[in-house]
Each structure stands twice: as structure tokens, then as C-alpha cells.
Amino acid sequence: MTPTAIAWRVLALAQWREQPLRVIVTVLVIALGVSLSAAVYLVNESALGEFGQATRRLVGEADLIVRGGDPGFDEGVYARIARLEGVRQASAVLELDVALPDQRQTLPLLGVDPLRAGAIQPQLLGEVGGSLFELFEPDAVYLSAEAAEWLGVGRGDSFEVFVGGGMRRLRVIGLLSTEAYPRRLALMDIASAQWLFDRVGRIQRVDLRLEPGTSVAALRRALEPLLPVGVRVVEPSLERDRAMTVTRAYRINLNMLALVSLLTGSFLVFSTQSLAVLRRRPALGLLRAIGLRRAELQRALIAEGLLLGGAGALLGVIGGQLVAWGVLEWLRGDFGAGQITGGEPPRQIDWLSLLTFFAMGTGVASVGAWAPALEAARRPPAMALRAGDAEPALAPLRSALPALLLLALGIGLALLPATAGIPLFGYGAIAALLLGAVLLVPRIAGVVLARAPAPGSVAAALALARLRGSLGQSTVTLAAIIVSFSLMVAMAIMVHSFRESFEQWLAQTLPAPIQWRVATGNDTASIDTVDQTRIAALDGVQAVQFQRSLQVLLDAAHPPVALLARDPTPGETRPALALVGAELAPAPGQRRAWVSEAIVDLYGAKRGGTLTLPLGGRSVPFTVAGVFRDYGRSTGAIVIVRGDYIALTGDTSATEGSVWVAPRAGVDAVAAALRSVGPRPGFIEVRSSDEIRALSLAAFDRAFAITYGLEAVAVAIGLLGIGFASSSNALARRAEFGMLRHVGLRRRDVLAMLAAEGLLISAIGVLYGLLVGLGLSIILVHVVNRQSFHWSVDLALPFGELLSVSALLVLAAAATALLAGRRVLRGEAVRAVREDW
């Protein structure tokens, strides 16, 4: 056995024998951090893997894609494109999200020319082969296995779809295997789809395969002059990545949150190992004196941390895999926000990912163990052997310069923009500020303790003197509390601020008591003017507001943007919006548009500027009259007055709206009457604004449930840190307690001293943690959140929550100090003063 192994065995044995619970809990905290991180990653990867496979099937082997927004474009364009030199194969596609009776979600439908599409999407069309000609029948549709299961239909069955204000029936002639397409999809002949869905002559997309040797850039240049307004050339890779781009910010934030728990675990290892090193200082000195080299001791101590991390990481990856399977099996991969769903429990274990998370767990633990190990190895053995050498060598940390530099770096990073849509510098700012704040702890604690007034009682005076004399130990204890508590505070403030702003936004955007809509995001169902008149004339209806929602593609590099053509709120000149900042006064003859903050961030729109929208087959300039908050869409939304939209497009249909109820009419009665509008009851979904508010807030809370869970983890780790520090201190100070008992302090005096120490140190930690947490929350709210989701949030402090958690932590610190002291004081005072007991 090597000297390092001998030392490691001796030290690990010591840890285990002295505080087995502490070892177990440290291992479990690492396991928790690793399992959360691994589970989030595995679920996202699984869901995205399926999503990615689906997108790849749809894009197929296209070299270029010509794409328009919701209204689509004239199929004559297709003929012109197909004739271009260098185009080997062109395939026109009609893409629709079809509204279905009794379903809130839509069915994605692809209308293709099966003969041409087979060359571009061979894997998708490959299974159609035998029924190719059957697919040309006007109501024939192929369904993916996932869609058939969702609709409860099989081959030979039929199902109804909403088209405009009426209904049509489709016949299932075959099923696509999950291998061919893993998500919901209906496949039709393009001509049948155009006819069935009243889109004759319109298409959304043309997929192109190029002749070998054709320059993509050159063809692109040739294509662009042929394209109508609002139609753009898109690289297939962009198309494939777009769906993932939409959820990327959410996924990265979720991953970051999970990593936070791993980070706090690392600080717990740091705290555990630092205090363990202090407690075993004479033993470490002895090992050095009898011949253990500095590097051997350091390696042994790091190995101790590695063992804790390794055990935790092993449990963590097993737990993470199980949680991932559970979330995929029972929640369809949804962590609550509904951002990413789908994905099957993986049939094969992703060993590489699990190994990476195992390495991360052991890595953070060894990083946590590294500093105390280095300090212990550098401590001269002669000093370590002396009684009372329990103060860590934290003298270098007492310089405020590194801390101030880190804080300055954090502030600087917070001012930088996002990188590829990800707030990397924002996360960097949080890490730098947190580390800077921790490094400043010895200085802060020193100043606060030095200025604390002299207490009246002996116990409190002893507690204060002890803390003043052991600033290094106090720093280690405080570091773990501050890291976990400040992160918890930051997350709590961020979520509370978001919730407050969200609630306010709901109130501003739901001015009427009743809201109605046809299936969300659908392209096929709408309310015509006859039904609009019917709604307005319903008994008890005082006023109505209609809206037509559609998607427009402003830039090929970004996902489509929601265009909301909305009637002005009754009695107003514009629709009700949650405006941010001032609004431009209307000018005669000016078409006005209001843009969400995402349009400002992503497209550089600004108040007073001009925004060109593809409407009615031409580019129409709109003046940006104001910027509004939109917590519903992070990819951007534009509101225009519906009158302008109708004048430009001739489209009078509506997809949603608001209804004001007459003074003596009941909301429920009006809602019931509304539900009867359309080809069949349930064609439009009707909800009261109160109901929407309640549902939206419930969805919000569900989306942030994982955040609340992680907050709880952070608090639990903070409490554990306090508990460990108390028990370590108490164990290390048995001789001191014995001496105090000898000189006449009663047992309860010693306990009062311990409680006072616990209260004082945790109060400093909690107050400082609150301050640091507030700083971090400002970065989270104004930098990370804004850069990730492109919406602003007003900072709001959850005073009640922060106060109660602060009080809980301070009281828990006093209580654990008392408990640890009671346990140690059970022994005889005489025995306690002996060195080797």
C-alpha cells in the first residue's frame, strides 16, 4: 500500500468513525445535484432526439427550402422555381395545423406530391409505397402511429376536421411507423389538401434538391427575385435546428438550475472538508512528522473528497437515469412548463452521458476538497501539532482585492450581450459575483464582529470573543450558508418578480370578462363574418373584439413571428396591451403596429421606426407605435389594428376574441351561448378571464415547480451546512467546553454561548446572503431572463418568504448549535479537557 493510500485509509476511517451521518449526507447532496442535472439532460436529450428525428424526416434531403408564412404563397412560384437551372428536384408542400373536434391541440398535416416528395423525404414517404395511388383520393390520409393513437383511429377509420366555419371528414388509408415519423403527423396528397382545406393554388414551402456542383449561394441569389413578399430561402440546417432553438433558452436555464444544486454540493464538500481538516489538524501534523510527504497528504485528502464525490456521483447517475425514465414514462418528458414534450424512455443507456455526469460529480467534489487539502498540506507540521491550531490559513483571503476584482468582473460581464441567444456572460456574471461575495466574507465578518457591541451576558461575550478569534472557521461556515442561501434568495426573487409581472400582464391583456378562441395555433378553423355578427348579437353581449392570429416569417434566421390583427378595445383607439414605456401618438394616414420586446431584441425594431410586414402579397410599412410585454411568446409578436389587416388582405375571418357582458347579463349564460357558435358545440373554446387567469397562474406555478424544488434543495443544503459546522465545532471544542465547565460555567451557560454563536454567525450569513442574493437576482431578472426569453420583468421582493426562510435558517443554526453542544456536553468535563479524547 502506498503512503498516500495509507494516509487516505487513516483519514477516511476517521471521517467515517467520527461523523458517519455527515459523510452520508454529503454523499447524498452530491447525489442529488448529479441526479437532477443528469435527469434534466437525459429527458431533454430524449425529447429533443425525437423532435430532431421528426424535423429531419420533414426536411429530408432538401438542399434548400423556400418558405412563406401562414397565408402561404401562390403555387405558380413553384413552377418558376422548378424550372431554374441547377434545380434537380422541387417539391411543393402545404403545411397546416388542423383543428379537430374535442381536441385542444392541433394535428400537423403535410400536403405533398407523393411522387416528387419521395425523392426528397424518402424515409417519410418510403412506407407509403404500396398505397401511393390510393393517396391521390381526395379524403385519403396517412397518419403517423403517434397521431393514430392520439385520435383513437386505425386504418380504414375516418375522423373529422374543422375547416373554416365547417367540418370535413378524412379517411385513414395507412399508418406510418414510429421509425418513419415519431410524432403526430397526417400526410395527404397536396392537391387533395388544397381542395379540402380551401387553399386551392396556395402552398407554404418548396423543397429543393440541387444538381451536383450547383452553388447554393448562386442559386439563392437566382431564387430571391422570384419570390413574393414574405417568402424566404432557408437553409435546411436552420429549419432542422429551429424547433430546438425555440426551446433552447428554456433548456439551458433548466440545465443551469440543475447545475446550481451541483455547485452548492461542491461548497458543502468544501465546508465539510475544511472543517474536517481543522478538526484533524494534530493528526495531519503527526502524519507529516512521522514521514508523510506534503504531496502524499494532499493527494490523500483530495482522494477523500473524491471518494465522497464518487459515491455521490454514482448514486446520482443511477438516480438521474431512474428520474429520467420516470419523467419520460409518466410525464412525457415535461418538467412542468410544457416547453418540451415527447420522447420515449431510452431503450439503451447513454453510458457516455452518465459517465460525464459521474465525472462532473466527482470533479466538483474534488474541487471542493482541493483548497482544504492544499491548505492542510502547506501547514507546517510543527504548527499543526500544537494544540489550538484550529484556525485555517485563510490569511490570503483577508485581502479584499481579489474579491473586489471578481465583483467588478461580474458587473462587467452582466453588461455584455447574449452569445448566440444564450446569456453566457450573464451566467458568468453570477459565478463571478458569487465567488467575489464569498471571498469578501472574511473581511465583512471581521468588520461586523469587530464593531459588534459588548454583550451583557458572559455567554454572549464568550460567543462574540470566540467568533472574533476564529474568523477563518467562521468564514468556512459562512461560505456554505451564503452560497446556498444567496442562490435561493436570487431564485425566489426572480420567480416572485416574474409571477407578479405575469399576473399584472394577465390583468392588462384580459380586459373583457370572456375570451374565446378556435384551437390554438390552427391554420384551418376560423369564424366568418356571419358568426361574428351572431356573436355580437348574442343575448347579454355588450361589446365584442375580434382577432385574427397568423404566423409571418420576417427573417429566415429566426422562427416565425405571431401577427395578431386585433380590433381596438371598445371605446379606445387601439387594442389593450401591456405597454412598456411611452406610446407614439397616432398620426393621420399612418398604419400603426405594436411590437413585443422580442421583436425589439431580435429584429432591432424601435418605437417610431418602420416595420415592414408581408400582407396581401406585398410589403406594407407600419409605424412602430409602442412596445409591449408578451409572456406568451418568446419568439415575438406584432399587433396591428384588424381594420388595417382586412383592408390589406381582405381576410375577414377571426380566430379568437373578447366579449364584454351587459350589466345585468350573467357571464356563464353568455359563455354558454357562445359555445353554440360554429358547426358544432365546442368548435370554439370559451373561458372566463378569471378562469384563464387561474389556469395561467397554475401553469406558471407548474412550470416553476422545479425551481421551487431546487430552492428547497438550496435551503436544505444551507441548513445541512449549518448543522455540520455546529457538530464539527462542538466536537473540536470538547476540551474548551471542559475547561469552561472547570472554571465555573454551568452546562446551560455553555449551551447559551453556543446558541449565541449560532445566532450571530447565521444572522451575519443570512443578512449577507440576502444582500448577495438580491444582487444575483438583478442579474437573473434583467440579464439572464431578458436575454433568454426576450421579455422584461419588474423586480419585486417576496418579503414574507424571505423573512420566514431567514428566520428559519437563523433559528435552525441556533438549534443545531444547541443540539450539537448538548451531545458533546453529555461527557464528563474532566475527560473533555484531556487532549486525546
Next chain:
Amino acid sequence: MNSETVLEVRALTRRYRTSSEPVLDGIDFVLRRGEYVAIMGESGVGKSTLLNLLAGLDRPDGGRILFMGQDLTALDDDALTLLRRRSFGFVFQAFHVLTYLSVRQNVALPLELLGVDAATAAQRVDAMLAATGLAGLGARYARELSGGELQRVAIARALVHRPALLLADEPTGNLDPRTAASILALLREQLRLAGGAGLLITHSEAAAATADRVLRLDGRSLMPLPRSAQRA
């Protein structure tokens, strides 16, 4: 230096930043094979500092320390550590018995560090436990032992690997006179059997009386104490 010299100290100086005066200033002395020397002095005169310097646990500001002809001041930390592992044994006032190891494990620790095979180590530990009156106590832990027994464990651990030099710092400072006497006798006897030289730091005249010669440290010099003074 002749082959009989174990330790030779020349003009040894050590000063601390906290004081303008050096703690040790130009100390010279020689320790020969098989010799057992006691160093006495008032508290704070630099006895423990001297011991730490001789053990390579601290660095002098001037002078040389030659152990078996090798200049300790020229060695790096690793080389000093390996030298301690192989050639030095330590006994401290505060025992420093590892509480979470049994008596047997504590005594075996130096042999394990030297890589002695398990069978040989077991034989030598058994022999040492018997020699120090600890036979039958090998499975016990520190909390189950008296102060005298703890110091016996420390002596057994210090000598089990037959070091060339034993360094003892107030080994009886925590013991009653009767137990102290038995411990000193044991230390002397075991050192003789091991064939090593010993250096005892003490302010106890009774302890010093067990040494072959006694030196008095006053910071600037290490002077022999006449036999008459030793007995006084």
C-alpha cells in the same frame, strides 16, 4: 564528523518575525551513536524550536544540521519527510495517538509507511507492544487507555521502525511522577535496545537525570550542565 556522530549542529540560528531577537543564535552541539542527551531550559527559551529544526519540521535562518553526515538544511521538504519516515521517531507531550485507530494500528503506522510487509510488521508490532507493556491492549482505542498507556503507545510507535534518532518533547509533561518515571525508564531501555540516539527536551530535572548528559539552552548557547547541578 566521525562515523560515531549521529547529529552535528553548527551555528544554528532561528528568528521569528514577531521578535527582533533571535530565538536561537549560533547553537553548536554533537550527538553520538547510542547517546541519550537531555536539553533543559526555561519556558520560551527555544527548546521546542530547536527540536523542530532538528526534525526538519522547521527551517533555520542560519547554520547547519548534519544528520549522519547529511546536511538537513540543504534538503527539500520531500527529502526531509522521507528522512523522518526512515530514521526519526517522535514522542510528544500531547501523545498524539490517533483516536480512530486501535493501539495496534497506531503502532503499525510507521512500518506501513515504510512498506514493511504485513507479516514482518505484525511480528515487530507484537514485540514492541510486549516490550512497552501493552500486550493484550492492541485492539483498544485511545479513549479506553490511561495517560501512561497512551504515552507507551506513542513510544512504541516512535521506536517500532528502529529509528537512528529519537526526538522526545516533554514526554512526561502530562503524567504523574510515578508514571513519568516508568515511562522514562521504558524510553531509555527501548532506545538502548533499538541502538539509536535520543534527544530529550524537558524542563523536568528528574527526566533529565535519566540522560547520559544534560545540556542547558539559554538561546545563545547550549552548555553542558555539571553532574552536580543535575542532581540538585
